[in-house]
Amino acid sequence: MRLSSDYYVIRCTKKGCGKFSYCKAKQKTKMCPYCEYRITVEKASKTEVNSVIHARKLVQEFNKKLGEMTEPWWYKSDN
Numbered sequence: 001m002r003l004s005s006d007y008y009v010i011r012c013t014k015k016g017c018g019k020f021s022y023c024k025a026k027q028k029t030k031m032c033p034y035c036e037y038r039i040t041v042e043k044a045s046k047t048e049v050n051s052v053i054h055a056r057k058l059v060q061e062f063n064k065k066l067g068e069m070t071e072p073w074w075y076k077s078d079n
């Protein structure tokens with residue numbers, strides 16, 4: 001039984017999205033609030049955090065950084 005972290009900041013694994021959001025550490029999946037893709041928490045890249053306040057702060061910071069990039073490495077459009 002792990003007690004270290006209660007929440008994860010996770011990154012959407014859908015191509016062309018890659019936005020950050022947070023979920024409870026015990027959740028198996030998380031619906032991306034940006035593209036409504038169902039992220040498998042286990043497979044997503046994630047950062048462990050101890051509080052929902054910290055989680056919200058990181059999500060905000062990470063997404064702001066994404067917005068500042070003109071051509072993020074992860075953005076590959078199929079169209």
Ligand SMILES: [Zn+2]
Pocket residue numbers: 012013014017018019032033034035036037
């Ligand atoms: Zn998404």
